[in-house]
Amino acid sequence: MGHGGGGQLSAELVQHLFLPAFGEAARTATPTDAHVLELGNGVRLAFSTDTYVVRPLFFPGGNIGELAVYGTVNDLAMRGAQPLALSTGFVLEEGLEMDVLGRIATSMGVAALNAGVQLVTGDTKVVERGHGDGVYINTAGIGLLPDGVDIRPERARPGDVVIVSGEIGLHGIAVLSLREGLEFGTELRSDTAPLNHLVAAMLAACADIHVLRDPTRGGLAASLCEIAETAQVGIEFEERSLPVPEAVRAACGFLGLDPIHVANEGKLVAFVAPDHADQVLAAMAATDVGSRSTVIGRVVEGHAGVVVARTGFGSTRIVDRPLGEQLPRIC
């Protein structure tokens, strides 16, 4: 049904089905972000969950287990929270080899150590063969918000500088390279990585970061569109300033995809006030995962809710989020 691709369709499902159906029970929900719970005495917890459905289970640079750990860690980090603990839920398809599950679980352990988070509780269910793609994983996590940190899309404002933490499109292309019917050879590896250490470094440089987003499914375009719509601001970026590796451009070229629609799993986009941009950028560039950070654009007055790309020729065009799953095309 195309609702899982991180595009417009999944946003619509939340808006038009889940929230109305949940009614009063979802009154305080923050459906697209980690939710922040105020516990009194100034203690604030961020809480998030995500479910991982990935084919193939193993891909260049990672596997579904790492994604499941880093994905939720990163959701928490996008509110500025340092993760404390994760739960892990598994739906296993009958017949999944124990060796495969073992490798996935081992890399989840390593990933949790990398992110500095504990795996504290979990659950396993088995479904009949043919009713799942080997394994689905859900993780939920909580994290602690430092004092004074208020990071959410509503805070984007005209003048803000937009920074991307490195090269885009790696994860999506690495996964596509193994997709049946599309296989292609590449040295590209998924960028899957925890972003909480990067965020900590950024917050140490400037506590007043306005917005953070990790552009996963739907790519950079989906993240920028969502921020523009939520904050009702215009966003403009220079197409030629986007850090797109040549191999990603090449793969997008023959598949007919746009790199800004391709998923990332270890990148973030940050919105900061112009006065703070240099120090935040420097702090990002000093980390491993953020070493290729670069400014791509800014928030502008006008065209509220719309993202505009400025081409190398000086023309402009509207940038939309992709419509569900990315399909290779020949036209």
Add this chain to the structure above:
Amino acid sequence: MKYLDEFNDPALARSLFEQIDAAATKSWAIMEVCGGQTHSIIRNGIDQLLTDRVELIHGPGCPVCVTPLEMIDRALAIAARPNVLFTSFGDMLRVPGSRDDLFSVKAKGGDVRVVYSPLDAVNLAQEHPDKEVVFFGVGFETTAPANAMAVFQARERGLQNFSMLVSHVLVPPAIEALMTSPTSRVQGFLAAGHVCTVMGTRQYEPLAERYAVPIVVTGFEPLDVLDGIRRCVLQLEAGSSEVENAYPRAVRAEGNQPAQEMLARVFETCDRQWRGIGMIPMSGWRLKSEFAAFDAERRFDVGELSVSEPVRCRAGDVLQGVLKPDQCECFGKECTPRTPMGATMVSSEGACAAYFQYRRLDPPAAVRRG
């Protein structure tokens, strides 16, 4: 990437824009035939930067857009069958049929798979002897050699479980239909570069002569498109109507001979319905009777299909260059890529989708040239 980046150079583009500006003393309407060119023009904002004296009309060269509704419905009916593994280029999955699209068939349990090449579909047939593997063979002359080879290989490999739903269309009859249409405003054509890579340029000479229009064979990168426009304007200003090759790195006058030989072995010309336009005589290819065993239309009896197109959809006018997408009253309202009324709103090459994606409001930040 080599041989792509060079043809995207902003400084050279600027000088081509200036050349066109200097050359055009009068107003001219030029049609880019191929949807790939439309995509490049809209995505790069070439139309924004071009002198107002040159109007670009977006042509019907988007196979996704012109594949007849009846054929889409047939594909949907075949794909929904329990034993069928239906394969297609990704382009076709969101194209609306009368009720459904291939995505919905897949969501309801149909085995619909996207392939990069029709040969991948042949390989799937070999790997799944228990399944009927069907490939949706759409496209212009550029794609036809690939599809022809798939059928040919299936026969060579003795595959009984492979067939193709063929809906090929041809560019020259479409140009002819446009030129004989009383509403046409087209004064010059940018012909589709990769179509000519396969077929050569000679079949355009009678058209240029008969209708006294310049036809410039044009590539797809921004500099290629600009050079095509420049040459077309120069011809229009000089009153000439020649076939000119602005894409010589990929197009030779005689085209690709081995590909043409294979096409002649596998396909024969036939009348073809164009969605939104109507029947154009001898504007399509179908499988020759020698390959009838691989014809999905014959293999699968789907009964009578009753097709219905939304009454208010004006895709046909858009495809013929009579209407700009944003002049349609449904554009961006009930008709969006999410809820397309016509195929031109689906394909990334379709003029309506290209306008919606990149141009649905004129951002105040948009800069005009100068």
Add this chain to the structure above:
Amino acid sequence: MCLGVPGKVLEIRSEHGTRMATVDFGGVTKTVCLAYVPEVQEGDYTIVHAGFAITRLDEASALETLQMFTDLGLLEELGGADAVTEGAP
């Protein structure tokens, strides 16, 4: 319909009796059918559509076209744009 991408032919082989090759598009490689371009050799550039090489890319011609674009720009700087006619390469 015509997404055609230039790539460099790395290694030619035979599959199911058909001439196939690994083509490099600048960091990604794809198996491509060469049946329609018998003249193409390893090291050549070709234009690929739907998994098929549809022509050898004429590198000399590509360079000539680019040179022509450069010359057009230079002429214009000299105020001689009128002097440029259909200077087909």
